[in-house]
Amino acid sequence: MKFAVLVFPGSNCDIDLYHAFNDVLGVEAEYVAHTATSLEGFDGVLIPGGFSYGDYLRCGAIARFSNVMAEVKRFAAEGKPVFGTCNGFQILTEAKLLPGVLLKNENLKFVSRNVAVKVNHTNSMFTSLYESSETLVLPVAHGEGNYYCDDKTLASLKEHQQILFTYDNDNPNGSLHNIAGITNQRGNVLGMMPHPERAMEQLLGTDDGVKLFQAMINNVNRGVTCHEN
Numbered sequence: 001m002k003f004a005v006l007v008f009p010g011s012n013c014d015i016d017l018y019h020a021f022n023d024v025l026g027v028e029a030e031y032v033a034h035t036a037t038s039l040e041g042f043d044g045v046l047i048p049g050g051f052s053y054g055d056y057l058r059c060g061a062i063a064r065f066s067n068v069m070a071e072v073k074r075f076a077a078e079g080k081p082v083f084g085t086c087n088g089f090q091i092l093t094e095a096k097l098l099p100g101v102l103l104k105n106e107n108l109k110f111v112s113r114n115v116a117v118k119v120n121h122t123n124s125m126f127t128s129l130y131e132s133s134e135t136l137v138l139p140v141a142h143g144e145g146n147y148y149c150d151d152k153t154l155a156s157l158k159e160h161q162q163i164l165f166t167y168d169n170d171n172p173n174g175s176l177h178n179i180a181g182i183t184n185q186r187g188n189v190l191g192m193m194p195h196p197e198r199a200m201e202q203l204l205g206t207d208d209g210v211k212l213f214q215a216m217i218n219n220v221n222r223g224v225t226c227h228e229n
């Protein structure tokens with residue numbers, strides 16, 4: 001099994017994802033440049049946080065035109081797993097692989113701290129190892145994490161159990177409905193503002209992110225990538 005860690009000009013959490021998979025989880029992950037035109041041989045795609053293209057225009061707005069994103073769209077359409085954190089989440093919304101947008105934080109300040117994040121559904125390939133309503137401690141570090149969508153989209157996200165993560169009484173950016181992370185309707189694409197890849201070792205404060213990636217790995221092994229009801 002092999003995961004692709006995408007690298008855009010200005011990515012920085014690519015290194016954290018690479019470390020999380022190769023060194024902590026013991027599953028092979030390889031860097032794949034934004035110029036790549038194939039994701040052949042990969043079982044999952046990991047889109048890192050950072051400041052792709054200097055956050056010019058809007059976070060993720062330029063990265064979504066990269067060669068590799070056309071491949072990510074094809075990959076996602078095949079039902080294969082795609083995970084994006086922070087700038088990765090922003091790129092996924094800009095690419096329309098996830099609904100809604102990420103606006104500037106309500107207080108217009110960059111926020112960098114640990115937050116409490118609630119797991120809302122455990123029937124997804126990303127959360128199947130967590131307990132329902134479990135609260136995780138995960139770091140956030142962003143200036144544009146204020147998730148927004150229209151009422152119809154929000155109703156649809158709720159109906160299809162796509163809101164996997166919400167901030168637990170501690171919303172750091174003003175996001176609608178306290179949304180911290182959502183999937184697409186099929187359940188194989190996840191975007192979230194918190195950083196599970198920076199929550200992999202108790203020595204560094206929290207290892208609450210381990211079960212997310214482990215669930216992803218286990219479910220890829222089982223051939224399960226969509227919501228299980």
Ligand SMILES: NC(=O)CC[C@H](N)C(=O)O
Nearest residue numbers: 049050086087142143144
């Ligand atoms: N850590 C990140 O990925 C930051 C994302 C983006 N540059 C922002 O500030 O919102």
